[in-house]
Amino acid sequence: MSFTYEYPRPSVTVDCVVFxxxxxxxxxxxxxxxxxxxxxxxxLPGGFVRLEEDLEAAARRELAEETGVTKLYLEQLYTFGxxxxxxxxxxxxxxxxxxxxLAEHRVKAATDARDAAWVAIDDLPALAFDHRRIVEVARERxxxxxxxxxxxxxxxxxxxxxxxxxxxxxxVLERSLDKRNFRKKILGMDLLVELEEFEEGVAHxxxxxxxxxxxxxxxxxxxxxxxxx
Amino acid sequence: MSFTYEYPRPSVTVDCVVFxxxxxxxxxxxxxxxxxxxxxxxxLPGGFVRLEEDLEAAARRELAEETGVTKLYLEQLYTFGxxxxxxxxxxxxxxxxxxxxLAEHRVKAATDARDAAWVAIDDLPALAFDHRRIVEVARERxxxxxxxxxxxxxxxxxxxxxxxxxxxxxxVLERSLDKRNFRKKILGMDLLVELEEFEEGVAHxxxxxxxxxxxxxxxxxxxxxxxxx
DNA sequence: TCAAAAGTGTTGAGCGTACACCCATGC
DNA sequence: GCATGGGTGTACGCTCAACACTTTTGA
Numbered sequence: 277m278s279f280t281y282e283y284p285r286p287s288v289t290v291d292c293v294v295f296x297x298x299x300x301x302x303x304x305x306x307x308x309x310x311x312x313x314x315x316x317x318x319x320l321p322g323g324f325v326r327l328e329e330d331l332e333a334a335a336r337r338e339l340a341e342e343t344g345v346t347k348l349y350l351e352q353l354y355t356f357g358x359x360x361x362x363x364x365x366x367x368x369x370x371x372x373x374x375x376x377x378l379a380e381h382r383v384k385a386a387t388d389a390r391d392a393a394w395v396a397i398d399d400l401p402a403l404a405f406d407h408r409r410i411v412e413v414a415r416e417r418x419x420x421x422x423x424x425x426x427x428x429x430x431x432x433x434x435x436x437x438x439x440x441x442x443x444x445x446x447x448v449l450e451r452s453l454d455k456r457n458f459r460k461k462i463l464g465m466d467l468l469v470e471l472e473e474f475e476e477g478v479a480h481x482x483x484x485x486x487x488x489x490x491x492x493x494x495x496x497x498x499x500x501x502x503x504x505x
Numbered sequence: 506m507s508f509t510y511e512y513p514r515p516s517v518t519v520d521c522v523v524f525x526x527x528x529x530x531x532x533x534x535x536x537x538x539x540x541x542x543x544x545x546x547x548x549l550p551g552g553f554v555r556l557e558e559d560l561e562a563a564a565r566r567e568l569a570e571e572t573g574v575t576k577l578y579l580e581q582l583y584t585f586g587x588x589x590x591x592x593x594x595x596x597x598x599x600x601x602x603x604x605x606x607l608a609e610h611r612v613k614a615a616t617d618a619r620d621a622a623w624v625a626i627d628d629l630p631a632l633a634f635d636h637r638r639i640v641e642v643a644r645e646r647x648x649x650x651x652x653x654x655x656x657x658x659x660x661x662x663x664x665x666x667x668x669x670x671x672x673x674x675x676x677v678l679e680r681s682l683d684k685r686n687f688r689k690k691i692l693g694m695d696l697l698v699e700l701e702e703f704e705e706g707v708a709h710x711x712x713x714x715x716x717x718x719x720x721x722x723x724x725x726x727x728x729x730x731x732x733x734x
Numbered sequence: 735t736c737a738a739a740a741g742t743g744t745t746g747a748g749c750g751t752a753c754a755c756c757c758a759t760g761c
Numbered sequence: 762g763c764a765t766g767g768g769t770g771t772a773c774g775c776t777c778a779a780c781a782c783t784t785t786t787g788a
Contacts, residue, residue, distance in 0.1 A: 280507050284556045285514040288586075288597055327513045327595045331586035355584045355599050357517075357560035366556045368517055370597075421536045439740080456742070457778065480738040481785040668767080685769070687749065709765040710758040 280488075286357075286366040290335040291322030293353065293406065294345065296378030297431045302397045302447050303378065304411060306390035307342050313327065313363050314404035318395070320411070322369070323388065335372045343392040345382040349375040349430040354413055363408045369405075371437035373414040375430035419423065424446050426467065426503050429488040437475060437483035445505060465503065467493050515586075515595040519564040521546050522582065522600065522643035523574065524626075525607030526660045531626045531676050532607065533640060536571050536618035542592050543633035544728055547624070549640070551598070553615065564601045578604040578659040590635045599636075602643040604659035615685030627700065655696065655732045658717040666704060666712035667691065674734055694732065696722050704731040 294305035305317045309338050313392065321342040325334040345402065353371040383392045395401070397415065400408070422428050423436060428444050429436075442458050469489050474482040493503070515520070528595055535547045536660035550571040554563040561579060568574050586597040612621045624630070626644065651657050656667075657673050671687045691697065698718050703711040722732070 278509050278511055279513045280509045282507055283553070284508045286508070286517055286554065286556060288515055288517065324512065325515065325586070325597075327515060328588060331597070332589055333582065352583065354561065354581065357554070357599065359557060359559055368554075368560070368597075368599075370586065382678070437740090454780085455740090455776070456780085459741080460743095461777090478739080479787050481740050481787090483740060609781090668766090683751070683753085685753085689770095690750085690766080704767095707766080708760050710767050712758090712767060 280437055284366075286368045286484050287362075287364075288325045289367055289369045290325055290331060290338060291320040291371045291410060292335050292350075293373040293411055293438060294339065294343075294348070295373065295375050295414075295418060295431065295448060296381065296394055297444055298378050299392065300447065302415075302442060303321050303394040304397055304400075304414075305345065305383060306393055306395050306403070307394075308391040309388065309404060310390040311388050315405045316390075318401045319404035320371075320407045321389070321392070322371075325370075331370050331426075332372070335370075342389045342457075343385040344372075344386065345376060349427060353410070353417060356410060358406070368480055371410050371414070373417060375418075375427060377431065377470055378432060383404070407472055419448055419450070423505050424503060426493060427504075428486065435471060435473065435485040435487050437485060439483060441486075452494060462503070465501075467496070467503075515597045516591075516593075517554045518551055518596055519554055519560060520549040520598050520600045520638055520639060521564050521568055521569060521603055522549060523568065523572075523577070523603040523605060524643075525605050525610065525623055525645060525658065526609050526673055527623065528671060529656075529676065531644075532623040533626055533629075534572055534574065534612060535622055535624050535630075535632075537620040537621040538617065539631060540617050547630045548633035549600075549636045550618070550621070551600075552652065552711075554599075557631060558620075559567050560599050561601070564599075564710060566604070570667045571618045572621040573613040573615065574603075574605060578656060582639070582646060585635060585639060587635070597690075598639075598672075600639050600643070602646060604647075606660065606662055608662060624679045646676055650678070652734050653732060655722060657734075664700060664702065664714040664716050666714060668712060670715075690734070694730075696725070 291488045296303050296305065305321060307321050309315050309317055323338045325331060329337065335350060345427050350372055353373045355368065355370045357368040359366060378407040380392065383394065397411070400411065403411070422445070427446065428441070431444055432440055438459055441457065441462065442453055448454055467489055471487060473483065473485045476482065491505055517701065518627045525532050525534065534550060538544050538546055538548050545616065546712060550568055552567045554560060558566065564579060582600040582602045584597065584599045588595060590596065609617050612623065612679070629640065632640070651674070657670070661669055667688055670691065671682055671684065675681050679685065696718055697715040700714045700716060705711065
């Protein structure tokens, strides 16, 4: 079967930069390509957009197919359309970035991918195409966005300690924060619910657990509240 | 001549939301379509991406062709790829937004356009496709970005008064600002050069003119400076 | 009892905000 | 001389940044 058009058309793909945080490192999800070009190299999960599916749907489908990751925070990042970015010809890529709770996502390789793995963002292998550049753009976007929207919680377990939250910000922002000031600020926003639960299995005083109150956040936003770290 | 592919491909277009400020109104540049679909309706300038040109180049070319506007601040906005957004079939649109000094851009219609005109953003006619939505997204982006990057100057003449600058911010941010505080803040950033020139032809005390010092701005940024209004 | 991290308050400086009057100019 | 906008200073409150010690717990 084939398709004929009056004018030439580019191919359109979606690629995803999926972020996860593991203890103290920012990681992204990569696949090892099992098809040409760049067979055997690491790349971002992604693939061709089908004519009958929306862009975001395509991104979610490819992620599920190649890595098994399904529910996640997903947002469009940027569209890369340089003429020479794919050896197969003109390919325009709409990129997305995603945030997941790493512990909840054991990955498994599948379609078009020999393998899928979480890799520390500061220790990436050579990537196929211009995927390195896409990762950089995604990282910058994350750094910018995490400060004025409460998306950081997407990277933590639903119940977390204040230290975990602070560490997360330190990792993403790449600088250290003052513990007292951080707690004052975060708790002052009145977005966290103090639980009657504590850490377990630690060899020191157990920290209290909190959860992010999405509902309350939305209510506050309507009243003009602005999240900011 | 025709082009045949093994899999179906979407068409890819670029569309531009070009902003200009006229005294006290935010305007955008529209064209009246001279081709189907939506012939005779107003729409954003834009068109199909050629295989041998980058996305941004395509945006600039279409703008020049349809409206005569050439030098401008241009930045990618968002990619719209809904399945049903174009009656001709699957069309993915990479949108851009642009800022121009309105006075310097007398527009003239051309290719594919009967007419081109500046239209107040609060008084838009019905637009073709989902262009209304694109305009909304662009406006939000402008509102957000103008506060932490000095792009507002792209909308003013090279030499401007502080009142013009303040009015610009009031228009874009849709709220009024305190004159003394605004001046203190802007002048305190040390980004404006005080000229020995003044307004002319006004029936009251003539205001001093300033210009934005791009060079100085870049130097400050390297030292960690953050623009913010 | 020791190690490890949890948890907590105060102070000073700088910044944002609110606010009102005199000045220069053209007509 | 009057109308119009240009231009300026101060005081208060709040937020941010810097900083160190005590408490709790498990091993």
